[in-house]
Amino acid sequence: MALEQKLSLKLAQKLVMTPSLQQAIKLLQMTRMELDTLLTQEIVENPVLEEGTEGQEEETPLQDLKEERPEPANGELDHEKSMENIDLDAYFGDSWEGTGHTSMMEDRDDPPFENILSREPDLYDHLLWQLHMAEIPPRLREIGELVIGNLDPDGYLVATPEEIRAMGDGEGLEYTLDEVEEALRIIRHFDPPGVACTDLPESLLCQMDLREVPHDALARRMVVEAWDLFLRRQFPAVAKKLGVELAELEEAVELVRGLEIHPGRKFNTDRPHYIEPDxxxxxxxxxxxxxxxxxxxxxxxxxxxxxxxxxxxxxxxxxxxxxxxxxxxxxxxxxxxxxxxxxxxxxxxxxxxxxxxxxxxxxxxxxxxxxxxxxxxxxxxxxxxxxxxxxxxxxxxxxxxxxxxxxxxFHSGIDREYGENISSLSVKRKIEQLVQSEDPKRPLSDSDLMRILNREGIQIARRTVAKYRDELSIPSSTDRKQVF
Structure with a gap:
């Protein structure tokens, strides 16, 4: 087929996003904070825009104000001329002297407010302060700073001792594993208890050491020998493995529950997010x-x-x-x-x-x-x-x-045998109320919750109940069951 050039006309309709339409769509989905930032930036960049207030009037020239100023009537006192004849320093001198208060005209040497403002110390600052206050050799202090710098916000160590030792090799310092272990031992005795550990069981054992729990205590044995069974709340199996009666486990379980699983939680510096409604x-x-x-x-x-x-x-x-x-x-x-x-x-x-x-x-x-x-x-x-x-x-x-x-x-609805559909939020509220009123020793399973809701005319499947329970952060019936 030969190639040729030609002109042709074609009529079509298409949606064109004009700049004004793009701007309107962009503004529509902005939050109040984003909108405030955008408007402030536009005022700075566009000299034609200015910020005004309702009822703002045009400024009157200064000369007009002076011309419109009324003259004092006969017999009236001109306050400005009379104030010129008063010695203010002599008038207030007696009250400013000997009162024990600092004069308002006196220059103060106080630091500016910018230097007074501070933030709450986080976990890193708190541990670093304790490290610098400790009487340890400078070499161990340097290793301790590396250890503290490799802690996550919960206080757990994210680097192995070998990796910490290698960090010193990169800076020309040759640390030994014994020195790293010694620095770790020092930091683990700092506040908060259980910090600088590699995992949760090690942190719990460290907290028991600081509480002076005996080494042959049942709580220690449960963490060391039956940790997986303890996590799955299989307390009868834990008691059988440790060779004790189930009732004897209650005190040990309560002791472990009283320990902190996130040692650095109280040093969390996240500030609350305040909502301003639109x-x-x-x-x-x-x-x-x-x-x-x-x-x-x-x-x-x-x-x-x-x-x-x-x-x-x-x-x-x-x-x-x-x-x-x-x-x-x-x-x-x-x-x-x-x-x-x-x-x-x-x-x-x-x-x-x-x-x-x-x-x-x-x-x-x-x-x-x-x-x-x-x-x-x-x-x-x-x-x-x-x-x-x-x-x-x-x-x-x-x-x-x-x-x-x-x-x-905006949310979906669930069919009912009678009446209009019911909101999914209402169903979640019913599930939450049923869980709150259940017997702790015989909690309701997902199937039990489904049958109760079905008797109330709410057509819902078991998997939907499980989904709503997870969204409500409600544990399963196995985890909710109280053994003791």
Whole structure:
């Protein structure tokens, strides 16, 4: 077939993501913190944008203020002239002297507040402080620093003694295994107990050493000789292997349970994450009022100065490059302000639809939470499911029943023999209540929970019960059973 060149016309429709549409989609799925950071950056980069407040008035020139200043009437006292005739140092001198308090005008030598701020010491700082306070040779102190640097946040050693010795070889220092073992022995006697061990059994034995538990104690034997059986809670098999009665194991088991399995837990420096809701749902009478939370977000507006500047440049017909620059910045600012307004409107529509469809939950509690998927809200407000998904992502709603992620209200339903479908969250709550009220010595298995729920008309399979139990972090019936 011969190759030839030709022109042809083709008519087609396709979706084009304009910059404004891309920006609106990007803003829609942002959290409050991300949005605040973006707006602050836009204010810095775009000179046309400025932060304003509601009811802000134009500044009055200083000359006008001086001209409008009223003159004192006849017989009235001019306070400024009278203050000039008062010797303030002499007036306050007697009260500032001899009172025992530092004068407000006195220069202090206190350190700045930046130097006072500190963070809580973590496990590394705490162990390093004890190492430097210990009276040990400098060589052992260097090895101890290597050991402390190879501990995980729980306090367990992640490097072998051979690897620690090899670290010294890389720096030109020739450590011996005996020196490494001696440094490990020193650090294992530091606070917290059980630190710098390679695994959990070794940490438990180290804690027993610090508690001066006898070497022939039943708790030690249980950790050393029957650790696998102890982990599987097979206490009759543990008692048989140790050659003791089952009742004699109770004290040893309680002793091991009282030990710390994460020695470095109390030095965890993770700070709590506080949630700031995006939507407030307030109950006023029999109605629910939705209020968007825009506290802390800058209120953007286009600068009047740049608008007047653009009008002046247009009138003079000069500096076309400057005009184009200002036009581009104004166009970008208008897009951003419109995208923010569209974001707020979309969030409000989704929140209003959630409140309408979950009215029973707000009135009566979680037992009346109805199943709902993204399609239900999308059809209610006339938007696509992907838009609703972006809205509810990483956003929270504050109600009189607590603060919930907006995704909390979307979940599947389970069939019932009568009435409407029941929410999966309601089923999880029932499972949790059944487990809390069970006999500890005869806990309910997954099959027992399935049969109880089936008698209540909830059609659920055993594997679904096991799945919900795992999501609730509830152990199996074998692990929940109390032997003693």
């Amino acid at each position: 939507v407030f749902v307030r109950r006023i009478g029999d109605e629910y009022v939705i209020q968007l939370n825009d506290d802390g977000l800058p209120r953007l507006r286009i600068s009047r100065s740049y608008r007047r500047m653009l009008q002046g440049l247009r009138g003079d017909g000069m500096q076309a490059e400057a005009q184009n620059f200002i036009k581009d910045k104004i166009r970008s600012a208008v897009w951003l302000i419109k995208s923010l307004d569209q974001r707020q409107r979309t969030i409000y529509k989704v929140a209003a639809s959630i409140v309408r469809q979950q009215r029973d939950f707000l009135d009566q509690g979680i037992d009346h939470l109805r199943p709902m998927v993204l399609r239900d809200v999308a059809e209610d407000i006339g938007m696509h499911e992907s838009t609703v998904s972006r809205v509810v992502s990483n956003k929270y709603m504050h109600t009189h029943r607590g603060v919930f992620p907006m995704k909390f209200f």
